Amino acid sequence: MKTNLLFTMLLSVFISPNSFAKSSTHLDAHVHGLSELTVILEDKTLDIELRSPAVNLVGFEYKATSEQEISLVKQAELLLKQHDALFVLPNGQCELKKQNIDISNIVSNKDTHAEHEHEHEHEHEHEHEHAEASHSDVIAHYQFRCAKPLALSQVTVKLFEAFPGIQQVNAMWITATQQNSKTLTANNQIIDLQ
């Protein structure tokens, strides 16, 4: 959670409210089938943050209780940890420094039941009408250190193969020379950094 907060702060420093007004509302959106990816390259540090409706990754958005649900969550977590299968980073000599997979929204952390479940524990607000069917996101944050950041030509995003539930990824990226966004699909997986 701490890294996510930092990341948001970092973002707000980089993104002036005017120029990126549209994209920043994007960041808070929760649309099934759609995931959000933010890529920031600053000096040698490459931050990649994936925010996805849980349903895209495990097929549901409540706290896993059955054995099958729990194993789906574990499987998704394992896949998300395989950063080099999800993100191909050519030429930059990038090495993972840390990663944080936040699946807390779909993991049952207490044995107690529904009534006092902290449904609104997560900071971002959803604008959904039905109070009963809650939506939840999974957030994965990866930080790399790139020995040759200027040589990093692209980020190939291979989330679609790992998670068929992800149909589109709204990608936004910021480097020293670029501030851009694009919708990625299974047939269009490349963020061009140069």
Ligand SMILES: [Zn+2]
């Ligand atoms: Zn949802």
